[in-house]
Amino acid sequence: MLARAAQNLYWMARYLERAENTARLINSTTDVLLDLPQGATLGWDTLIKAVGLDESFSKRYSQANEDSIMRFMIEDEQNPSSILSCVKYARENTRTLRELLPEDLWECINSLYLYLRANANQATTSRRERYLVLNNVIAKRHAIVGLISGVMAHDLAYQFIRLGRNIERADMTTRILDINFAVSIPKDIALYEMSIERLWMSTLKALSAYQTYRRRKAVHVSSKNVIDFLINDEHFPRSLLYCLNEMESCLRVVPFSDTVLNTVRNSKAGLQRLLSDNLHNGELHELLDLTQKDLGEINAALNKQYFHAKVGQQQSQSDAEMVQ
């Protein structure tokens, strides 16, 4: 497979995952905002801080309110991580990959793009429309994942898609875990405990993890348990451990992956530091930063190993067969 094609597959998957995750994050934040007591300060700007876009936002908008932040995150094509941008890039990448992907996949991604282009504006202005449109984005994205897993050959191209999906997913989980760091709730509010519980509940909901959490932990929603679950659960597909295990299993079938595998194993070992008792918000924030750096290492290792072939790296015939 062409190095550039592998890279495009990987990024196509990352963009699609990012689009879905952003849609989930917005829907769950809207939901929790409705429930917070007066005086609590979870602002919309938490969202852009979580995804690390606060600087590029303030360059383009003077006021951080629901309207401007929604416009920025959903439909602003100047923001490379807006949902519309992500879907657009995923579509452009797919266009360069049509010979590697199932025929219907292009139509699916194209239809997601056309839908979003037609509806993104409504989604920024009305909360009700927003919920509907973003849910449709999520559903259409699921149709794409379904096609990939059910129709596409599970060959090398597929592994690069899986790698992209899981690294992006892990990245978003660290960011969503970090969101509560940005929230302050006045201590004197009688509903403090309940508000905290609501916040962590919304964290779970943003990752569609609430139900599984309840089943597997069967307890209150407490910060320690939520953190433990989202980091260390072996079966929940959005936990950090699960995502890293997925990447490990991809790399086991992709040849010449030793260096990259090492970076994945390092990240897994690093998860342990997130699990120590009595982490307060500030510490968790710093440790999550480290996890994101680890993910960056994996990305860099993939880049170096697979996305840039050089002179002197002639493939033997047997390598060539492996590619087929």
Next chain:
Amino acid sequence: MLNTWSKEQIMEISLSEYKSITAYDELFDTNLRPRSAAQPLFDYLNSLDANELLARRQAVEANIMAMGITFTIYSEAGNIDRAWPFDVIPRVMSRTEWDPIQEGLKQRLTALNLFINDLYNKQQIIKDGVFPREVLEGSVNFRPQCVGVTPRFGVWAHICGTDLVRDRDGTVYVLEDNLRVPSGVSYMLENRQIMKRIFPEVFRTTSILPVDDYPTQLYQTLAALSPRPGDQPVIAVLTPGIYNSAYFEHSYLAQQMGAHLVEGQDLLVGTDDRVYMKNIFGLQQVDVIYRRIDDHFLDPEVFSPDSMLGVPGLMRAWRNGNVGIANAPGAGVADDKVVYAFVPQIIRYYLDQDPILANVPSYLCMYPDQCEHVLKNLDKLVVKPANESGGYGMMIGPRADETERVKFAELIRANPRNYMAQPTLEISTAPTLVDGKLAPRHLDLRPFILQSDKLYVTTGGLTRVALRQGSLVVNSSQGGGSKDTWIVEEMPSC
């Protein structure tokens, strides 16, 4: 009255428009009765009510959007996509009429390839006085870098798109041979896909010959050029990238053939003069390149040094026989409107046969007497520059105003070798759905001809239609649309 169209029928014909036109119509005879090959089509259209037809047309548009069938117009900066304008009324031709056209196309490409190979080697046709040396010397598409090369099978132009038009009296003429990087074949294939999705019933009642073996034929044509023996040569489609107007087609053909879609940056030429593709596990040798970029950008070591699209060393690899390139660099020398005028002589010279297909009579401004004739008759002639494609830079005399004619007279005098002129043909029309009515629109036909060890012609080709009333320009880059093209086997009449 069964065969005639009347006002009561749902699919109304814009009679006034039809009556005012004297061109040959592909589907109707002069009494507005369907031609026999088109009869089953009209029987079918008659069975639909008006709402049904409009609903299907909307379905077509939705399908085109969903399938993402697009092309780019250069002047619309930043807009990568534009939906492919498609007319639902097919253009129908009987197989008995098509067969000799197909033979004529094969004859023409065979002769042109012999001609190109001769020009780059012995130049016997010039020595024999059949083709003037000064035409070759004035050619901007002759590549001295290709002299002395004989590609496999002596074939230079492996993929040719020849534009055909029909004049008022029904004669089919060759308008031009596109031997550089002709495009449009993917639209021919997609048009048929759309028709099959939206009008499945009509394919049951009419014997329409299929078109979908083109990707297989193209694959075989390319595979035959592989310098390495083996069943599965590595074939790459070389594209300039997603901003090219034909990118859709490049990715479509790569997908249909199971070939790799590559950009210049994905390839390199090693010190062994072989071409390699940059893969995830290193470099893999490429056997055949179907290039969709112009000669000038192919190899910065030989042509434009600032080309970012090409591959340094590619010409070296090709000259040494280590990679097949289709179309071969330099093949465009025969894709020149002045050379065009000599094609009948070229066919006679190499094949000792009479041309099967007619050439439009052409006046070459390089000859003072013919130039004089052109300048005197600018209001009647179509003037074309020798080396432009896509309908750019031409003047349709009868439709031009005085300023434009004066401008062209100056252009011709300044560079006579670069201009030729032809009588204005009254090119044929076919009914096209415009505002819910059938109105006549001018069209042409671009079949695609393949040649390596074998010859192949598409069944029909791409019909391009000028969607604006009265317009003669069918190029998609200038707002033309297209139709599905049916070559039908006529049932014996009872």
